[in-house]
Amino acid sequence: MEHSTATPETEKEKRRKWILLIAMSLSLVALITSLFFLARIEGWLGRRNSTTLLTLVDTENAAPEDREQTLAFIDDEHMVDERCLSDLEQLLEYCRSAGFAPRVTAAYRSASEQRELFNALVERLMEQGSDAESAKTLAAKQIDLPGHSEHQLGLAVDLADEEEDAEKQARMQEWLSANAWEYGFILRYPEGKETITGHSFDPAHYRYVGQSAAKQIFELEITLEEYVSMFYSK
Ligand SMILES: [Zn+2]
Structure with missing residues (x-):
């Protein structure tokens, strides 16, 4: 009797x-689907706002505004785009192993910092007697x-050598111009290419x-401007 009542x-x-x-499975599927779409939307937004490693910024092309960017510290006071952090660290290490003492003297600068730098130089030149x-x-000839x-x-x-000795400085610069490419860096404003880069050496x-x-x-001894127009122009 007990069994018959227990079975139903x-x-x-x-x-x-x-x-x-x-119900639980359906909720899980719904959750995974929403996460998937959220990730796709975020990825799409990220692509739209981020700059590529080949983005040209020169006298003709301005730095893209309101882009998504992740910065990381390379030392106590300088930050770089995190995509180049590891290669930069390795380049500095490689440079040290070659007998130099490289240090970063400038890296990421915000738009307002660039403006301040430029305006400060304009003011200094005006104090020295130039008209506005x-x-x-x-100023535009010295600072972008x-x-x-x-x-x-x-x-x-x-990049500069810790030792301010001019000869040491020149030797490190020469070493960098021959080796930096191995870690993805190029001498951006070479001598003799001023008319192409719009920038002094x-x-x-x-x-x-x-x-x-x-x-x-x-290897081709070209500038970023030439590289972009050779391989990426429409
Ligand atoms: Zn610079």
């Missing part, structure tokens, strides 16, 4: 368990116009473009 209870319980299991117009023209500095991308660094300024592009740019 068990059946009911079984059914309830099945319903619960199906010629002070701006003169606000919005037009590669440092705003976080993909450029200025700068032996301290290195730009990260990734290892394969850096290798090609180094």
